Amino acid sequence: EVQLVQSGAEIKKPGESLKISCKASGYIFTTYFIAWVRQMPDKGLEWLGIIYPGNSDTRYSPSFQGQVTFSADKSTSTAYLHWPSLKASDSAIYYCARPGVPKNYYSGLDVWGQGTTVTVSS
Amino acid sequence: DTVLTQSPGTLSLSPGERATLSCRASQTVSSAFLAWYQQKPGQAPRLLIYDASTRATAIPDRFSGSGSGTDFTLTISRLEPEDFALYYCQQYGASPWTFGQGTKVEIK
Numbered sequence: 001e002v003q004l005v006q007s008g009a010e011i012k013k014p015g016e017s018l019k020i021s022c023k024a025s026g027y028i029f030t031t032y033f034i035a036w037v038r039q040m041p042d043k044g045l046e047w048l049g050i051i052y053p054g055n056s057d058t059r060y061s062p063s064f065q066g067q068v069t070f071s072a073d074k075s076t077s078t079a080y081l082h083w084p085s086l087k088a089s090d091s092a093i094y095y096c097a098r099p100g101v102p103k104n105y106y107s108g109l110d111v112w113g114q115g116t117t118v119t120v121s122s
Numbered sequence: 123d124t125v126l127t128q129s130p131g132t133l134s135l136s137p138g139e140r141a142t143l144s145c146r147a148s149q150t151v152s153s154a155f156l157a158w159y160q161q162k163p164g165q166a167p168r169l170l171i172y173d174a175s176t177r178a179t180a181i182p183d184r185f186s187g188s189g190s191g192t193d194f195t196l197t198i199s200r201l202e203p204e205d206f207a208l209y210y211c212q213q214y215g216a217s218p219w220t221f222g223q224g225t226k227v228e229i230k
Contacts, residue, residue: 095166106153106215108169108214109212112167112168
């Protein structure tokens with residue numbers, strides 16, 4: 001079964017760093033892009049960007065460029081989303097998701113992680 | 123950025139009725155690279171339709187998508203109780219990918 005399993009909920013203070021994970025199973029991790037999507041409380045969905053684990057090629061939404069970093073570990077089939085310095089406005093649910101077509105991000109996101117809730121509060 | 127505007131914001135219907143959801147883009151969506159998702163409270167979104175009109179795996183045929191250019195539609199032919207949820211459109215033809223603000227389908 002194709003699955004993306006994300007790390008658990010996090011509570012952090014402003015200014016702290018954070019890395020959340022998304023572990024893939026059931027498919028060849030290096031052949032599909034992984035996208036990251038944010039959902040702020042009771043709000044819609046926002047695309048942060050995408051990474052290709054095969055070569056770590058990344059594309060960021062301009063709204064999130066410089067705010068977050070994507071990475072991927074091929075040895076553990078895990079993608080990561082990293083914040084060097086959190087803000088209260090980063091509080092949200094973060095999803096990783098996989099396009100339905102290998103080696104291509106021109107596709108709907110057909111596999112989703114369960115989401116990681118990040119709470120940033122002093 | 124391509125802005126996607128969904129209408130209506132809320133659709134109040136009864137089980138068995140037909141639902142028609144609209145998604146309008148601020149510019150042409152390249153190659154009809156448009157998807158529809160369903161989201162229920164506390165759950166991740168679920169892909170329903172991609173490439174504007176192709177049903178995703180295991181999606182019932184009461185869900186259909188149509189449209190091209192800037193105007194797209196998701197139709198649910200006969201609403202089942204489990205279809206009452208939030209629906210989002212998303213374009214992936216131009217970076218940054220963008221989502222609509224959502225349409226809530228609620229029980230009348």
